[in-house]
Amino acid sequence: MHTPEKLVIATRASRLALWQAEHVRALLQQRYPSCEISLLEMTTRGDQILDRTLSKVGGKGLFVKELETALLDGRADLAVHSLKDVPVELTDPFALPVILERDDPRDAFVSNEYGSLADMPAGAVVGTSSLRRESQVRAAYPHLTVKPLRGNLDTRLGKLDRGEYGAIILAAVGLRRLKLDERIRCCLEPSESLPAAGQGTLGIEILAERHDLAQWLAPLACSKATACSVAERAVSRVLGGSCQVPLAAYAELNGDTVHLDALVAEPDGTVVIRASGTAPIHEALQMGESVARELMAKGAQPILARLADGGNAAPQT
Numbered sequence: 001m002h003t004p005e006k007l008v009i010a011t012r013a014s015r016l017a018l019w020q021a022e023h024v025r026a027l028l029q030q031r032y033p034s035c036e037i038s039l040l041e042m043t044t045r046g047d048q049i050l051d052r053t054l055s056k057v058g059g060k061g062l063f064v065k066e067l068e069t070a071l072l073d074g075r076a077d078l079a080v081h082s083l084k085d086v087p088v089e090l091t092d093p094f095a096l097p098v099i100l101e102r103d104d105p106r107d108a109f110v111s112n113e114y115g116s117l118a119d120m121p122a123g124a125v126v127g128t129s130s131l132r133r134e135s136q137v138r139a140a141y142p143h144l145t146v147k148p149l150r151g152n153l154d155t156r157l158g159k160l161d162r163g164e165y166g167a168i169i170l171a172a173v174g175l176r177r178l179k180l181d182e183r184i185r186c187c188l189e190p191s192e193s194l195p196a197a198g199q200g201t202l203g204i205e206i207l208a209e210r211h212d213l214a215q216w217l218a219p220l221a222c223s224k225a226t227a228c229s230v231a232e233r234a235v236s237r238v239l240g241g242s243c244q245v246p247l248a249a250y251a252e253l254n255g256d257t258v259h260l261d262a263l264v265a266e267p268d269g270t271v272v273i274r275a276s277g278t279a280p281i282h283e284a285l286q287m288g289e290s291v292a293r294e295l296m297a298k299g300a301q302p303i304l305a306r307l308a309d310g311g312n313a314a315p316q317t
């Protein structure tokens with residue numbers, strides 16, 4: 001069989017992104033031992049803007065765009081992304097043919113003082129720059145104060161350690177990948193903090209015309225994670241994943257059945273609209289779309305419309 005001789009993987013230069021790219025490199029190397037595989041490290045706009053809340057700076061696929069230019073001009077063959085950061089509508093020459101097996105999708109509670117959100121006293125400060133996390137924290141713990149928190153993982157942990165926050169909320173998977181598990185005081189179950197669409201999942205982006213490449217990458221795909229991400233991303237797509245909005249969508253597989261929970265909330269936590277659905281794998285897309293329509297019917301529209309005014313397209317962290 002014809003196999004690849006040389007592959008270049010475009011990646012952001014953060015430690016987490018590098019771990020993820022190395023992970024994909026190792027999987028490919030195992031499968032294609034004679035292939036020469038290298039990483040092309042890039043700094044994206046999302047990495048440069050550290051002083052403002054991501055949802056405020058907007059910009060479609062802040063973490064994705066520069067990597068796409070490397071695919072376009074041939075400097076790289078594939079780009080590895082946290083699926084959560086990938087816009088739901090990939091524009092024309094690009095495709096996302098491979099969704100890898102999902103890791104832990106949960107949010108993690110990190111603190112030097114407290115064991116959980118429930119332990120925190122009135123007025124204590126929780127750091128997160130995600131409207132999704134903020135709205136859920138504020139809905140369940142209205143006595144806590146939520147403040148924005150930006151930067152890569154090390155920066156965020158540094159701000160916590162300097163006492164700027166009583167606790168911060170991060171994706172558990174990011175901490176695990178950087179061997180920072182010991183910082184996790186507890187994981188927030190989906191019932192307490194419903195994850196973002198695609199959280200804990202990696203996707204591989206290529207130029208759609210590279211059919212050879214798509215075939216070489218195909219063995220890395222996980223059909224279960226793919227079904228879940230199809231359902232979750234359908235919600236974001238229907239609701240305008242391009243809006244900066246507190247939106248969560250989390251699917252699980254039970255045998256051949258996909259179960260999906262989704263919510264849209266006011267950032268201040270005063271309104272949380274929920275919907276869920278269940279369907280066989282092959283109907284994951286339609287089920288996701290109908291869950292999204294149910295959210296709309298229950299009043300998601302005014303929240304979305306108001307938040308959409310501020311800009312387009314922040315990643316739904």
Ligand SMILES: NCc1[nH]cc(CCC(=O)O)c1CC(=O)O
Nearest residue numbers: 082084170171174199200201317
């Ligand atoms: N918001 C940025 C981002 N994008 C992906 C991850 C972690 C990896 C993942 O969720 O798959 C993170 C960090 C975080 O949310 O704490």
